Amino acid sequence: MSNNNFENFRIVSDMVDTLTDSDIRKIAGLINKKINQGEKIFNLTIGDFNPKVFPVPNEYMNEVFNAYKERHTNYPPIVGEPELRKTLSKFISDREHLDYSPDEFIVGGGGRPLIFTYFISCVNPDETVVFPVPSWNNNYYAHIVKSKMVIIETSPENNFMPLADSIKPFIKDASLIAMCSPLNPTGTVLQKENLNLLCDLILEENQRRKKANIKPVYLMYDQIYWLLTYKNYKHYNPVSINPEMRKYTLFVDGMSKYFAGTGLRVGWGFADDEVITKMKALFSHMGAFPPKPEQIAASRFLANKEWVDSYIDNFKQEVSKRLFSFYEGFLKLKSKGYKVNAIEPQAAIYLTVQFDLIGLKKPDGKIIQSTEDITNYLIDDAKVGLVPFSAFGSYNNPTWYRLSVGTCTHEEVSEILYNLENSLSKLS
Ligand SMILES: Cc1ncc(COP(=O)(O)O)c(C=O)c1O
Structure with missing residues (x-):
């Protein structure tokens, strides 16, 4: 049947029809096309790893193989292997001093499936989700649940982290506040004092709601990069800061980032028994659980403190070496008069950089007029792919970018900086 029959009406729900793919993936797609055509492009766009540069821990891999050999091939329990949930409970107790029982976890x-679950579970259509930008994918999840969005623009002066005061005017209508620290895309962390103020806001609002018998506002706290902090920067969580936040905090965490295990698909969420229990039926219908052998392997790996510590020590060293080399390189370029800038790396696998190039003339005589022009010039001339903050929903900062080091070797850093300087020097 010809598609023409469907020209004037939608063949899927309005929500799905209007849901778009992530802008990050679009830029990555453009770069991959060039790479497939034989061009050498340094692709620093993706929040993923080159497994040859950053392999998952050997012990974790071996345990995956072992679990398959042991034929753990039937259904895992819907909310996760009991052994893994027990290990996770101890893992966060040992490392974050958080007290959550195995039943308070969903694997x-x-x-992602936990973020999806939290949004659907906390937000009715037309209710409000508040989140800062730049941030990762909250706009898409808000679209899926048909919520209103309150978008808080942040600025370089605060390392692109939202201040509690900027959220205050919107708290009365919010069903969910979505926060992430360390933050993708910026590689910066929420400061303790600021998080403390945010907790106060939420607790005060929920006291009011309790009296009025209104559903509380929840804080989704995505800490999927939390083991990766550098220098004196620390990761804080709302519940350690204020134990009363236990009732209202929905944690997101997983093996994807700090064990470079994006393809093994083991993540988890944890929250107070009362609220997470309500979400388990939804999760069971989604069936979004990881394979049983991966769960068993994750449990065996996480239970071994020595394996975890030695991997994380080395991983942090390797990632931070690249981040700081880039950072210092950008400062050098800035000191030479190029219109670039960078924020000191604090955490995760990202560096926040600025290419303040709008208004400059390219070698072909054309003027750089937009974020898209900057992105394309860097790809075409410097052969370097970066993601603008606009792809993370921020339109107030058109010249700021995320640089991800998950795919690059340390040796490549100087080559990339050389290319960038060469391209910047051609602008007038
Ligand atoms: C902040 C943040 N949260 C969650 C995720 C999702 O992680 P996963 O690959 O484990 O679904 C990502 C992935 O990029 C992320 O950056």
Whole structure:
């Protein structure tokens, strides 16, 4: 049947029809096309790893193989292997001093199904989700649940982290506040004092709601990069800061980032028994759990402190070496008069950089007029792919970018900086 029959009406729900693919993936697609055509492009766009540069821990891999050999091939329990949930409970108790029982965890196929579950569970259509930008994918999840969005623009002065005061005017209408620290795309962390103020806001609002018998506002706290902090920067969580936040905090975490295990798809969420229990039926219908052998392997790996510590020590060293080399390189370029800038790396696998190039003339005589022009010039001339903050929903900062080091070797850093300087020097 010809598609023409469907020209004037939608063949899927309005929500799905209007849901778009992530802008990050679009830029990555453009770069991959060039790479497939034989061009050498340094692709620093993706929040993923080159497994040859950053392999998952050997012990974790071996345990995956072992679990398959042991034929753990039937259904895992819907909310996750009991052994893994027990290990996770101890893992966060040992490392974050958080007290959550194994029943307060849901294990998912990466962090995403938990984010999906939290949005659907906390937000009715037309209710409000508040989130800062730049941030990762909140706009898409808000679209899926048909919520209103309150978007908080942040600025370089605050390392692109939202201040509690900027959320205050919107708290009365919010069903969910979506926060992430360390933050993708910026590689910066929420400061303790600021998080403390945010907790106060939420607790005060929920006291009011309790009296009025109104559903509380929840804080989704995505800490999927939390083991990766550098120098004196620390990761804080709302519940350690204020134990009363236990009732209202929905954690997202997983093996994807700090064990470079994006393809193994083991993530988890944890939250107070009362609220997470309500979400288990929804999760069971989604069926978004990781394969049983991966769950068993994750449990065996996480239970071994020595394996975890030695991997994380080395991983942090390797990632931070690249981040700081880039950072220092950008400062050098800035000191030479190029219109670039960068924020000191604090966490995760990202560096926040600025290419303040709008208004400059390219070698072909054309003027750089937009974020898209900057992105394309860097790809075409410097052969370097970066993601603009606009792809993370921020339109107030058109010259700021995320640089991801998950696919690059340390040796490549100087080559990339050389290419960038060469391209910047051609602008007038
Ligand atoms: C902040 C953040 N949360 C969650 C995820 C999802 O992780 P997963 O691959 O485990 O689903 C990502 C992935 O990029 C992320 O950056």
